[in-house]
Amino acid sequence: MKKLPRLRFAHLPTTIEPLPRLSEALGGPQIFVKRDDQTGLAFGGNKTRKLEFLLAEAKANGARMLITAGAGQSNHCRQTAAAAARFGFKCKLVLTTTTPETKLPKDQKIKQPEDRTPAASTNEVSGNLLLDRLFDADIIWTAVNQRDEVLKLTFEEAWRSGQRPFLIPYGGSNATGASAFTLAMQEMLDQCTGSPLVNEPPDWIIIPSSSGGTQAGLVLGASLFGFEGRLLGISIDEQASALRDMVAELADVTADHLGEDVRFSADEILVNDDYLGGGYGVVGEPEIEAIGLFARLEGLLVDPVYTGRAAAGMIDLIRKGNFEERSRILFWHTGGTPALFADKYRGVGSST
Numbered sequence: 001m002k003k004l005p006r007l008r009f010a011h012l013p014t015t016i017e018p019l020p021r022l023s024e025a026l027g028g029p030q031i032f033v034k035r036d037d038q039t040g041l042a043f044g045g046n047k048t049r050k051l052e053f054l055l056a057e058a059k060a061n062g063a064r065m066l067i068t069a070g071a072g073q074s075n076h077c078r079q080t081a082a083a084a085a086r087f088g089f090k091c092k093l094v095l096t097t098t099t100p101e102t103k104l105p106k107d108q109k110i111k112q113p114e115d116r117t118p119a120a121s122t123n124e125v126s127g128n129l130l131l132d133r134l135f136d137a138d139i140i141w142t143a144v145n146q147r148d149e150v151l152k153l154t155f156e157e158a159w160r161s162g163q164r165p166f167l168i169p170y171g172g173s174n175a176t177g178a179s180a181f182t183l184a185m186q187e188m189l190d191q192c193t194g195s196p197l198v199n200e201p202p203d204w205i206i207i208p209s210s211s212g213g214t215q216a217g218l219v220l221g222a223s224l225f226g227f228e229g230r231l232l233g234i235s236i237d238e239q240a241s242a243l244r245d246m247v248a249e250l251a252d253v254t255a256d257h258l259g260e261d262v263r264f265s266a267d268e269i270l271v272n273d274d275y276l277g278g279g280y281g282v283v284g285e286p287e288i289e290a291i292g293l294f295a296r297l298e299g300l301l302v303d304p305v306y307t308g309r310a311a312a313g314m315i316d317l318i319r320k321g322n323f324e325e326r327s328r329i330l331f332w333h334t335g336g337t338p339a340l341f342a343d344k345y346r347g348v349g350s351s352t
């Protein structure tokens with residue numbers, strides 16, 4: 001496997017812990033958790049692993065500014081802003097509002113961040129967004145359907161003005177970012193000896209899956225390092241067929257990037273899209289129940305958007321008897337907990 005340039009700042013390996021009280025309450029398989037919510041950078045999360053490789057690439061390219069995009073409460077943007085601060089890059093974040101805006105004319109200049117910040121959004125400066133501001137990221141607001149265009153304009157403008165920008169894709173999910181999770185699979189397998197999993201890798205790994213980089217990296221790692229269990233992505237916001245295609249394709253280009261000659265087809269990728277609920281970032285009863293169960297039984301926080309939804313899916317699948325009696329599940333905690341403090345998700349604590 002090719003050795004990729006990497007900046008080391010994540011706290012690795014992340015620990016694996018058993019969740020005995022949750023396992024007992026659900027009465028099925030033994031559940032463990034891999035604590036990627038503790039990767040160490042500004043409340044942690046799965047993007048920190050990806051950023052170790054993405055920032056190394058940015059540096060090698062002589063970049064001085066990082067530009068990326070995401071939702072208003074994006075964990076990826078928060079971790080990118082923190083990494084930028086830590087390594088002395090400027091940072092611009094293109095964040096999507098849910099307020100529709102008219103289409104930007106082709107030659108429109110990107111206005112100053114404040115101009116595009118919805119005036120009423122001062123109450124939105126909470127959770128990840130508050131942290132973005134502390135890390136001094138420039139925030140550019142856009143409607144979802146204009147995101148790609150605004151991102152492109154932002155990049156071009158920064159380039160023209162000599163700021164040497166480096167574009168990090170949505171979710172950090174390209175071959176460079178996904179490579180981090182290929183190595184994370186190796187980390188997990190190496191770790192089984194001496195971890196609560198005692199020598200044997202889990203039968204199942206369950207992760208929330210959205211832009212597909214985490215799953216693609218793990219899928220490739222499973223193949224390269226011989227993980228024999230199953231890897232299930234609970235889709236956060238995408239139809240299963242589309243997400244399977246994305247993951248297989250990204251696993252292929254990640255293999256190329258690492259100089260490995262393996263190929264994947266969409267039908268090898270396990271994705272469940274039964275838990276999309278009201279859509280991205282819309283918290284429903286299943287997420288609220290999952291957040292409450294993890295908190296009350298294990299003192300462990302899962303987030304309203306990703307891990308809460310994946311946990312709700314896992315809980316439902318356990319209740320439906322989807323897993324063999326003595327099987328062992330590793331719930332890969334991808335982080336996201338700062339969103340618990342977002343005004344937008346105030347409701348998660350109220351009805352458990």
Ligand SMILES: *Cc1c(COP(=O)(O)O)cnc(C)c1O
Nearest residue numbers: 075210211212213214306334336
């Ligand atoms: C981004 C994110 C995910 C999804 O990871 P992808 O690589 O985009 O599929 C899952 N959980 C959290 C907390 C995230 O921030």
